[in-house]
Amino acid sequence: MSVNVSARTIEEKTFMHPCYNCIAHKYARMHIPVAPKCNVSCNFCNRKYDCVNETRPGVTSEVLTPEEAKDKFKIVKDKVRNLTVVGIAGPGDPLANFDETKKSIELIKNESKDITFCLSTNGLMLPFYVDKLIELEVTHLTITINAVDPKIGGEIYKFVNYLGDVFVGEEAGRVLLSNQLSGLKYAAQKGIVCKVNIVMIKGVNDVHVPEIVKKVKECGAYMANIMPLIPVKGSAFENNPTVTEVELNNMRKSCDSILKQMYHCKQCRADAIGTLENDISSQFRGNNISEESNDNENKLEDKNVIELKHHKYRFAIASKSGVSIDEHFGHASEFYIYDMINDEIKFREKRKVNKYCNGVYDCGEHEDKIENIIKNVIDCNAVLVVRAGFEPMDRLYEKGIRVFEMYQEINKGIRKAVELLKKNK
Structure with a gap:
């Protein structure tokens, strides 16, 4: 509609x-x-x-x-x-x-x-x-x-x-x-x-x-x-x-x-x-x-349709503080994993990853690091970050994982991401 x-x-x-x-x-x-x-x-x-x-x-x-x-x-x-x-x-x-x-x-x-x-x-x-x-x-x-x-x-x-x-x-x-x-x-x-x-x-x-x-x-x-x-x-x-x-x-x-x-x-x-x-x-x-x-x-439309899980959304959050979405994708050494089930947000765990970017010229050059991160967030609907580069965004999208760039308190960011996922599924 x-x-x-x-x-x-x-x-x-x-x-x-x-x-x-x-x-x-x-x-x-x-x-x-x-x-x-x-x-x-x-x-x-x-x-x-x-x-x-x-x-x-x-x-x-x-x-x-x-x-x-x-x-x-x-x-x-x-x-x-x-x-x-x-x-x-x-x-x-x-x-x-x-x-x-x-x-x-x-x-x-x-x-x-x-x-x-x-x-x-x-x-x-x-x-x-x-x-x-x-x-x-x-x-x-x-x-x-x-x-x-x-x-x-x-x-x-x-x-x-x-x-x-x-x-x-x-x-x-x-x-x-x-x-x-x-x-x-x-x-x-x-x-x-x-x-x-x-x-x-x-x-x-x-x-x-x-x-x-x-x-x-x-x-x-x-x-x-x-x-x-x-x-x-x-x-x-x-x-x-x-x-x-x-x-x-x-x-x-x-x-x-x-x-x-x-x-x-x-x-x-x-x-x-x-x-x-x-x-x-x-x-x-x-x-x-x-x-x-x-x-x-x-x-093309059918190929790119992303299936969402039934009434349950899982997010990987890049956060330095643990309170806000305040970390660049390439700088994250861990992701906070949250679920939203029937409008209730629950923290699940922290997952360690190898930092993707160690400097401007290093970003995007190590496919093994991107693959490692993808494996760690493969069960998520989306990754919430302050910023992300084109290559990791593209690679995640290919796996059916959205990337949302925002600077928000974590719960507010999750609710905003759910709204976008629902409207654009």
Whole structure:
């Protein structure tokens, strides 16, 4: 049964958003390409509307009117039963096409009250539109911020068109940055969950990335997504080298102590549909709508269903104090095991484990340690921690064990986890 979006908390919406929650594998998203215009020219961008074989931001096979987006949504919603999110990520900037963005959201909201809305923006016009986004019930926002030094920004952006004035170089970087940070701060204060995308560009902003992460955290960002440059033919950076997977993950790990990091980004198209692992947008292009899409998504949904135990829930708690959920997964040397049976919470025991993480660069590199922890909590429905890295979360999810990140008194945290398990089973 559908749940009215207004009845869901931000935490629940985030739990069901595959881009903001790395274990939300079973949930699908739909990007509607209704925003073709852009007001910032990035040196790494070359937008194409007709390339069906590329997977990167700014690419779509069609640009839709709001009415077409609504009609396509109805078809997708009918066939993709695990669809929870509609996002607007281009192919230009949603706030440079605000009339189309607004109308699309309104039309789709009339069709389905249980959809979470999000959008991705360069942030130039964000201070002007935060209040309007709140009125539209947009709960999640991604802002691409590639520099917090205007001089570095001037190397990344060819020009910025702001209210009819065109800025270049360092001045372009300054104008854009001022609006990005003020918009981020205001949106976060108003309760919008904000993710910041950072394109890591070798020789340009790569050593600058930790400064960006620190600054956006100060402004209220919930998560950072450090992405590799994709050298696109026809762009100013087409010959720039890209970072290796090792370099990228080392940067993510080094910044993870500052702000929660996204490790599972697929750098999706502006018309992506499906789960992050299975983009089925090709089945919904033009008149090419296949019955296969429904079967594929249903299989994925069935595969990821987690069976809950009858009226009994067991939790592994990472706690330094024994009173609150106050320990990072990787730092825990023991877990407190609690049961909740018929609304009664009971402490069972403490289980010793080998500490998974002994430092930033050690986390995620010892599969035997993860396996040891999994064996110790395999009978649990969920693990409750302050923070956890992507790899252990993913490995636990594969075993049917949820990971909830929270800072709570233990009993309150257990009750909150039970509510989430019941609503998302």
